[in-house]
Amino acid sequence: MIEHLRLFCEEFSRVTGSHRFGKSKYDQLGKTKRSPKQKSWASQFSRGGDVLFATWVGLICAVPPCYMQTDFQRPAEAAELKPAQAILPLSPRVVNPLALDLSDDLLESDRQNLLQAIDNSIQYIRTPSAAKRYPIAGISQDLMERSLVRFRRLVQVSRTAKDLQQAVNREFDLYQSVGRDGNGGVQYTGYYEAVYKASRTRTDEFKYPLYRLPPNFAQWRSPHPTRAMLEGSKQMAGLEIAWLSDLFQAFLVHVQGSARFELPDGNSLTIGYAGKTDQPYRSVGAEIVRDGKMRLEDVTLQTLIEYFQKNPQDLTKYLNRNPSFVFFRETNGRPATGSIGVPVIPERSIATDKKIFPAGGIALIRTEVPFENPMTGKLELRQVQRFVLDQDTGGAIRGAGRVDIFMGTGDRAKQRAGLIKGEGELYYLVLKK
Numbered sequence: 001m002i003e004h005l006r007l008f009c010e011e012f013s014r015v016t017g018s019h020r021f022g023k024s025k026y027d028q029l030g031k032t033k034r035s036p037k038q039k040s041w042a043s044q045f046s047r048g049g050d051v052l053f054a055t056w057v058g059l060i061c062a063v064p065p066c067y068m069q070t071d072f073q074r075p076a077e078a079a080e081l082k083p084a085q086a087i088l089p090l091s092p093r094v095v096n097p098l099a100l101d102l103s104d105d106l107l108e109s110d111r112q113n114l115l116q117a118i119d120n121s122i123q124y125i126r127t128p129s130a131a132k133r134y135p136i137a138g139i140s141q142d143l144m145e146r147s148l149v150r151f152r153r154l155v156q157v158s159r160t161a162k163d164l165q166q167a168v169n170r171e172f173d174l175y176q177s178v179g180r181d182g183n184g185g186v187q188y189t190g191y192y193e194a195v196y197k198a199s200r201t202r203t204d205e206f207k208y209p210l211y212r213l214p215p216n217f218a219q220w221r222s223p224h225p226t227r228a229m230l231e232g233s234k235q236m237a238g239l240e241i242a243w244l245s246d247l248f249q250a251f252l253v254h255v256q257g258s259a260r261f262e263l264p265d266g267n268s269l270t271i272g273y274a275g276k277t278d279q280p281y282r283s284v285g286a287e288i289v290r291d292g293k294m295r296l297e298d299v300t301l302q303t304l305i306e307y308f309q310k311n312p313q314d315l316t317k318y319l320n321r322n323p324s325f326v327f328f329r330e331t332n333g334r335p336a337t338g339s340i341g342v343p344v345i346p347e348r349s350i351a352t353d354k355k356i357f358p359a360g361g362i363a364l365i366r367t368e369v370p371f372e373n374p375m376t377g378k379l380e381l382r383q384v385q386r387f388v389l390d391q392d393t394g395g396a397i398r399g400a401g402r403v404d405i406f407m408g409t410g411d412r413a414k415q416r417a418g419l420i421k422g423e424g425e426l427y428y429l430v431l432k433k
Helices: 012-016 041-045 107-125 128-133 141-157 161-171 247-256 284-290 301-310 312-320 411-419
Strands: 087-089 172-177 186-197 208-211 240-244 259-262 268-276 326-330 349-351 362-372 379-392 402-409 423-431
Touching: 107 128, 107 141, 107 161, 107 379, 128 141, 141 161, 141 362, 141 423, 161 172, 186 247, 186 362, 186 411, 208 247, 208 326, 240 247, 240 268, 240 326, 247 301, 247 312, 247 326, 284 301, 284 312, 301 312, 362 402, 362 411, 379 402, 379 411, 402 411
Parallel strands: 186 259, 186 402, 349 379
Antiparallel strands: 087 172, 172 423, 186 423, 208 240, 259 268, 268 326, 349 402, 362 379, 362 423
16 A cells, blocks of 8 residues: 655645635536535634645644545544445436536646556456455446456547547446535545655664564454554664654655655655554644643644654653554555555555445546746646546545545655645446446
8 A cells, every 4th residue: 555645735725615616616526515514614614623635734744645544534524425325326416527617637648648548447347356346336346347447548548638528428437435424515635645765774864664564463462552662662672764854744645655765875665554453543733732732733744853853852741642563564666566466656546445346447536726927936726627546545534525635756756745625526437337
C-alpha cells in the first residue's frame, strides 16, 4: 500500500465556495437539496474538535490512505456498506455528468499517464487476487476487464477530451457512489510520497528508527502492544530499517506509509508499508485541539511542527496517544505502489474503501484540485472533472463518502495534496452490457 502525507492550506473556507458547475451541484444533478446539517463540509467541520480536516490533518493535515483510522466521519457515515448499497446505477432523473459540457481537464497534457494507469489496472484485473474481489456491486471481473480494455482504446483514439467524453457516454453506464449523506456527497483529500534524509545505521544525528515487520508478527496475540510499548523496546531490537533525525518526522512516515530517503553516502532508500498493529489510529492534531492548545481551524502540518518546536516536552506524550504502529519493508526503488499491487500514477490514481468499491476500476471524479497561478505562483483551487483508476485504499478511507487522490512525490505534491479537502462526486464506468 501507499500511504503518504502532508501539509494543506490556510484557506479551507475557499473549498466550500461557489464553483462553475452551477448554483448547487446537488440541485443541478436533480437531487434533493441538502438540509442545513448537510449543506457543506465546512459547516460540519466547524462543529468541534471531533471533526477533523480530512487530508493529512485527519492526523495532521492530509490523511493518507492505507492504514489510518480517523474520526473525520461520524460513526454512521463510517459504517460499512454492502457493495450493492455503495454504488448505484445513475438514476434517469439525474443529469449524467458525461452529458455536461465538462470534459477531462487533464487529457490534453496527460494522456500517457492515463494510459499507464489503465494498463496498471488491466494488469491487476487479470490476477487471482482480482478474482477474489469480484463480483462487486453486480460487476464481474470479466466485465471490468472488458471495460478497461475498451476504455483504453477510446483514450487512444479520441482526438480531444470532448471526443472521449462523448464516446464514453455512448458506450458506458455510470454508477454513482451514494456518498456520505446518501445524496452522493463525497469528501476528497490528497496524499503524496515524501522524500526525507535518513541513515541505515544509528548516528548522533540519525537516532529515530523505523522498523521492519517482525518475522513472528502473524503470531502476535491481540490486542497488539501500543506505540508506547513498542517504540524503542527490546522486542524491536534488530528490526531497524532506517534512522531519521527527527522523531516527529519518523512519526509522519508512519502516517504516510511509504517514503523515499536520501542517505549520507548519496544513495537512496525506498520503503513501503508492510503491516500495522491492530491498535486504532488516533489523530495527534485532534488530541491537541481537544486539550485546548490549538483551534481546529489553525491545525496544519506547519502549525503542528511549530507547536512541537516550542513545546518539545509534549512530543512524546502526543505521539503516544496514537497507539497504532506501522512496519515497513524495503521496496528497492520501486515507485509508490497502491493496495492492489500496481504503481499509483499522480493525479490518475485514487484510494477508496475496497470493501465496497471495485478495485482497479475506472472512475470519474468531480471535485476541487489546486493548480499554480502562473501570475502569482500561488496554488489556487479549481473545480475539475477527470477520469481516474481506483488503485489504493486506506484505514482512514472508509465508507462510500471518502476518496484520496494521489498527487505524486516531493514537496510540490505535498503542498498540492494538502490543499485538497473539499466535497465532490464519484462515479464508476462500466461497459454497457
